[in-house]
Amino acid sequence: MRPIEFKAQNVNGVWVCGNFSILKKKIGNVDAGSYISNSAGEPFAYKVRPETVSQFTGLKDKSGKKIFEGDIVKVTGDEDCEFTSIVEYFGEGDYPAFDMTAPEDYYFESNKFSEILMSISYELEVIGNIHENPELLEVATC
Structure with missing residues (x-):
């Protein structure tokens, strides 16, 4: 737990x-x-x-930093593609979970946040939070 x-x-x-x-x-x-x-x-x-107020997701980024709701994360994938996103809490029905958005060019089967963290093709790094660094949310680059 x-x-x-x-x-x-x-x-x-x-x-x-x-x-x-x-x-x-x-x-x-x-x-x-x-x-x-x-x-x-x-x-x-x-x-x-x-x-x-932000809740801890129970997960850490590539450097071991705790990831909280409201954190802005940089996702780096194969071929130097990267994008930033905010970690959000989605408590819909019987499926409470933390997730994030990804550009339409990226396909993930279900929870993007957990798929990225479990993948060997992507790295995730906390680079700020929505309260202090909203300017860090930017478009994808490939």
Whole structure:
């Protein structure tokens, strides 16, 4: 089973990782809002910007870097063809999964994200995320 982990930007713009929780009302001296805490749940919890919360896919790129929802990845294939895409969560019905889009020239039978990661013909590398680097999403080059 994959570890459940989240990352998000705290209110100062620093990325933090750990457990994610939402407080719907103030509890003691803690305001309502979205929080990420360390894996033990204490003693630190960081208030985060909810729009930046990203779930860990359970997978790593070619360099061993954890891949999170919202990450922008560069896919390099045979013959120096490459494209970039955003990793997204698709929770449709009984098939919750992380996936990504690929240019129409690329054919994948089902989940592009997992097929690319399992293939010996492609390499996948995290190069940024949609919140800080949207300009990294570009067209394919071959």
